[in-house]
Amino acid sequence: MTPLVLPADDDAQDWVATRTTDGLAAARTLVDRLREAPPDTTLELVRQWDEISRRLGDVAAVSSLWANVHPDEAVRTSCEQAEVEVDRLVTELRQDRALYDIVAAADATGLDPTAARLLDKTLDDFRRAGVDLDDKSRRRLSEINERLTEVGQEFGRTIRDDVRTVRVPAERLAGIPQDWLDAHPADADGLVTVTSDYPDSLPARMFVHDADVRRQVTVAFLQRGWPVNEPLLDELFALRQELATLVGYADWASYDADVKMIKRGSAIPEFIDRIAEAADAPMRRDLELLLERYRRDVPGATAIDTADSLYYEELVRQERHDVDSQRVRTYFDFPKVQQGLLDVTARLFGVTYEPVTDASVWHDEVTAYDVLRDGARIGRIYLDLHPREGKYKHAAQFTLADGLAGRQLAEGVLVCNFSRGLMEHDHVVTLFHEFGHLLHHVLAGAGEWTRFAGVATEWDFVEAPSQMLEEWAWDADVLRTFATSASGEPIPADLVARMRAADDFGKGYQARTQMFYAAMSYWFHTDRPRDLTAAMRELQARYSPFAYIDDTHMFASFGHLSGYSSAYYTYMWSLVIAKDLFSAFDPDDLFAPEVAGRYRDRVLAPGGSRDAADLVADFLGRPYTFDAYAAWLAR
Template structure:
């Protein structure tokens, strides 16, 4: 998941935020004007942010609440500009626009560092009279606490030389993160094969991939190409070639990029008083402390060990029928043999399953399901400029049956769901505009890479997952403070609501509302039950694979090894169910080493909480209005207004627990 921020409304007056009763959505430029537009917007917005900072520094408002409002307005404008640039840098079809947006991201991060290291600005908050701060309401007091923490973590109390070095490090880290992402995004590798070598692939896939002038078919590393090839192609040489191509993206260039990134993060943490980067990063997460990360990784790995061994034995038995004497299943063959186990042991054929998941039906079904669940309706918007014709736009409004609503638009969503050259290669939600009540309408963007025809069920689950972030962004974007808007909780909680929404993509009653075959027949309930059973197969080794990724994330930052490939092999041997594939360098395109840095454990941490959240729902009625409304209002709509643990407790009526996850893993 990715959550950048952006600008939208005209700059307000200094002091109190500019309030309008119904903020309008952002108006984007046509493609040929986008480069000049982003440059002008960057110049105007950063100048205005500096003006607001100057006024706050030299003539701060008398009341503590007005000081916080002025800072929140400044933060909203700067964060919104960065978010806009972060989105367009990853999706705009014009390379010059993407480059200009990367420049904007650098400028935004440079200015943010400058402001949070400004001692005069810090003193405006630190010197607020106790009587004033004690009179603040709980949300304003929380904002003051978080603001002072931001200044401290930026090194505002360090000497001039240290602050200057921190500025250099932050700027270079932004450059490296952009470079790492750009190289991984643009490094699309191609495997070629004859039609005969692609025996096993679905007919619709082959129809979409005609032979080239040499009589060969091209398979890119974009996952609508690569995933079916790895799942269905019978030729092991082709499966291996496609797998290796995916694992080699970004290599060798990103090896040096990552080493410099790890070194600079470590230096930054040390300069502001932390033992290492994981300790610095964990302080603002639910987990709290860096050493707790490997403890959590090993706890999950241990809990999954028995289930992993049982499932791997089944997989290896099937693998050995074709590869006699094999002692382990190669990662290049795992998806193919998982598919065979599903067919032979669980009577689930993914090529049959996918006939029920036409993209257009799934797209509409997603809107219908989430609209019903959260009391929303999605109004299509056609008269709007987007960055590409593939993008569909919807206004999000309360359901007409919501008697407590005034019917006003809650936000706007943009769905960019198919692959193209120069576009972000995975699946993520980006902010287009941060919501702030009366000031700015929340707008979010789903950026995915799905087939235009039939979808794998795994991709349907992914679509529900990412849409969960989008809903969180919109529903959480209705509050007063931009700082707490949308997905503004601790980073190791942000995946939990999305992981929980995946459950609706596994329920037979839900799926039958939109998953129909070409004849219009809904997916059979007994097939969904078998799909569930087949999906449960392998969850032990899938958990261990996630802990392998989490271990890379943590130990690469903790140790900063000279030889990343060698350390990768050691961690793979310790955690992964699959042996290392010779000559591959997965970390060179492991995008989460950028945004999630040392904290990839958060996906599993969030899953533990997601299973607990879902335990409150009735399996026989996933749309029960009382529990759905309570979840919407007490978790999603609150954004970052409370610590995540408190939000969960407000919904569950108790602290979150490991029990639901442990029971699921053992079942």
């Protein structure tokens, strides 16, 4: 199997247009053949339907990636339109009663469990698309789905393109790392520009001594996307509610939860409150320490907000745990971290990475690697890890091609926005996390069915494998293999121990902050408040330890409201499982081949071919529990 050959820059727009036209035409031809001459066997029927899915997925994958990362705005726009066209056809097919009747009449007798699972999932897709509704309702659902795609694109585009700036004299940035200052020279007016992009805003909020500068940067960060995105979100929530009720659900959260591990929309606030209660005591303990340090500079303060919290967290960690993040970051030079990540994951999962120096890429900072196992290529990965204008602003894994045994090579892309020089350790952890998604995609790329290829598990399990991989970014022996100072000295083990202890500080209120986000995600969809800022403030007061900052509208740049919709709870749901998964590893031997291989083969490689709960139970030898997470949170 050969990798996808991407075009040269000058040909990219024509290539996208041709690929979209040809891919959609091929899918329609297969549909016509299926409709006119249904196969004699159910297995062949399922295979033909899966091939239609593959053709559509191939178009959608490239379009989704390049809509978010391609340097040429015209290419990004073409890709957004291609996404709309794919979604339109997918909706059309899932609402086609004649196709449904063919699939519904199929006899599952004799199918293996995975093929039978695919047949069941396909029938469920038809039902959730409203195939049994009247013509008028189906037309309305088609309109809703198309508009949902457009609104989601506009919402994300606004976040991506809305880069706020703060300009201040260099002396007001005292405390920020020198390498950051070196990379940000003053302009002709003697001012240094700090943008709202993560490589700028995070160091400014963590290290700058000037409280007013920290506040300006924080406010700029929290104002991104507003006011443009508020009416888009109102429309998004209304459309989702209408879709859900048309196909028989009480609300969008119920519709969305029905295909997740949690199953019930009403179980989401129950889970949120369970985590909030478990985190309450640790939150209060750590928040009091934070406030105690804050009051030394702001006597009489009774609350702290996010314009100051990161800075004072750093001070608490320095003073209580002797952890200076500026010293820590000197051990994490980006090129060494990237190579260390490849070395660690190669050893853990039994793969090797070969640089592909002649691969066509969309930007000169993108690198490509072939992934090999036992000498055979099993996938190709692309790393697009630094910020630039017009690029997706967060961190995510994008599919380029689904891996299918004997049919198609697994290809994926890691898209991040890290510094090109020294990294905060939090960003190292994020890199490990996101790379976990990329590996999951590749390692689950040897199955038979498109529907179950790659990261195709229930959405509230998707984060668990990546959250577990973060543990390797906290282990002293692992870090010492690549985290070295400019003189080549490995990071001291006792410093890593203090870093871990310092990281434990604040996990209670961080969990509560996550529940604030999860509650916003859920209640915005179920209550659909008229004033999103007021509703956000109410939920922040209920769940978050940090006070609201006037004239900020964080929800407008909370991209997960588009992708995760009402289900942001899934990050914490996954973390509960991740802690239990990690309990199977020996902390003194994180590379033990038996357990690592069993985890790779039983949890990652199956993709979505089985329920996530069954994959976890197969690996652990028992159902997952809340116990490991509760113990970690309480310590």
